[in-house]
Amino acid sequence: MSNMKKILFGLMAAMAAIVASPAFATVNILACEPEWASLAGEIGGDKVKVTSATTALQDPHRIEARPSLIARTRNADLLVCTGLELETGWLPVLLQQSGNGRIMPGQPGYFEAGSFVPRLEVPSHVDRSQGDVHAAGNPHIQQDPRNIARVADALARRLSEIDSANAAFYQARYKDFSGRWTAAMKKWEQQGAPLKGTAVVVHHKNMTYLLNWLGMREVGTLEPKPGVEPSAAHLSELVNQLQRQPAKMVIRGAYQDARPSEWLAEHAHIPAVMLPFTVGGSDAAKDLFGLFDDSIRRLLEASK
Secondary structure, three states: OOHHHHHHHHHHHHHHHHHHOOOOOOEEEEEOOHHHHHHHHHHHHHHEEEEEOOOOOOOOOOOOOOHHHHHHHHOOOEEEEOOOOOOOOOHHHHHHHHOOHHHOOOOOOEEEHHHHOOOOOOOOOOOHHHOOOOOOOOOOHHHOHHHHHHHHHHHHHHHHHHOHHHHHHHHHHHHHHHHHHHHHHHHHHHHOHHHOOOEEEEOOOOOHHHHHHHOOEEEEEOOOOOOOOOOHHHHHHHHHHHHHOOOOEEEEEOOOOOHHHHHHHHHHOOOEEEEOOOOOOOOOOOOHHHHHHHHHHHHHHHHO
16 A cells, blocks of 8 residues: 555544544533523533623523523533523524534533422412413522532533533533532531521522522522512511511522512511522622522521
8 A cells, every 4th residue: 555545544543533533622512591501510620611691690581592602502412401401591592593513402512400400499380360370390500509510410421421521521510510519518518507497588489499408498489489579568568578587598599589578577677688689699609619609608697
């Protein structure tokens, strides 16, 4: 075989190998929410490029599919979302406009965190009179660190599947994260033990997983129905209710209007607590570890 034939044969073999086993210079990950962007960065390290479609100061139920976001969706190799109908108001439009077959439902590039965790508040039936109730259950799963652990395991496996050349790297990153996360959960559960049984009012039913994890009790909501803004009449009824069934605090997420909780706090004489809700929701919540550090600290301070 001549040298030229050898070179051509080598090039053809190399091209065939590339086609048979696609390799990523960098895996482009689009997360629907900041918590999954942070988790993807923990596991993916420098093998991934991660952006989030939303920020901690946006309501994850409602965002606009802007052209810049459509462009990021078009270039994504992996889409990481909560699912459970949280993004149903905007994600289908984003997927349709992007035309990116890699990240469509059913493809390896489509990842729903909510499918890997036990769901709370799954309704027996749903109708419009109930407000914004999710048929698949409460979607705000990131408020329980045990759910973060479950999703991390599944996400590491999915990354290893779509970028098999770096599977060992992802598994090593996951093992390191898992060890640190397990230790942090033990610390948070010890710190949060005094909160068990604490009665609270919430703005929206988005703290369910956090309250369930810590053993706290929801005794009222500022919204008369999920997604329906608090009315003056409903807030007045809550004040009367709290005279019979007291609460220790009223809590809201960083993206929610502070005025209703501050009004209730003033009239019911309880503290109003803003929780970061997700990564970036406060100065201290710079990553997933900071999210729970800060949430526990704020709850403990208000319970004194």
